[in-house]
Amino acid sequence: MRTPAGSSRTLWIAALAAATVGIGSSASAASLPLREPPAHIAVAVGPRLEARARHGDARAAAELGFAYEYGYGVPQDYALAVFWYRRAAWHGDATGQYLLGLMYDRGQGVPEDTVAAQKWLILAVANTRGPKRDEYARIRDAVASKMTVEEIARAQALAEAWSRQHRR
Numbered sequence: 777m778r779t780p781a782g783s784s785r786t787l788w789i790a791a792l793a794a795a796t797v798g799i800g801s802s803a804s805a806a807s808l809p810l811r812e813p814p815a816h817i818a819v820a821v822g823p824r825l826e827a828r829a830r831h832g833d834a835r836a837a838a839e840l841g842f843a844y845e846y847g848y849g850v851p852q853d854y855a856l857a858v859f860w861y862r863r864a865a866w867h868g869d870a871t872g873q874y875l876l877g878l879m880y881d882r883g884q885g886v887p888e889d890t891v892a893a894q895k896w897l898i899l900a901v902a903n904t905r906g907p908k909r910d911e912y913a914r915i916r917d918a919v920a921s922k923m924t925v926e927e928i929a930r931a932q933a934l935a936e937a938w939s940r941q942h943r944r
Contacts, residue, residue, distance in 0.1 A: 854885030
C-alpha cells in the first residue's frame, strides 16, 4: 500500500481532483461511530503524519483523512476519514472542511446530509484563496442546486454560527 517516495503529494492532488467528480453520487457507506483510532496503530503512510495529526496539525489531519478515504497506505475506512477531516475542519483547515463537506454530500462515513455538506463547503470557500476557492465554490454551488431555499438558509446560518464560535 505504500506509495513510491516523493509521489504522495502528487497522489494527494490527483485524488483530491478525483474526489470532486463523485459529487452527488449515490454511493454510501455504513455510518460508524466516530472515535479516535487507538494510539498503538501505526499508520503505514508514516508515523510522523499520524503523530502530527494527533497533536493538532490540521493539514496533517486532512492528509490522514484523505489516506483513509482512498486507502493510500492504510485500509480504506470512511469513518476514520471523517474523523480526521472533522478534526482538520474544526481547526479551520479549508481542505479538511471541503473534504468533510464532500463526505456528508455522498453519505460516506456519515449519514447523507446536504445541509451539513453545504455548511462545511461554505466554510471551505470562505477560508480559501486563489484557484482552489473557485473549485470549492463550484462544488458548493452544485450541492446547493440539490437543496431547497430553506435548507440553504439553514446551512448558511450554521456556517455563520460556526464562524462566530471559532474566530481566531
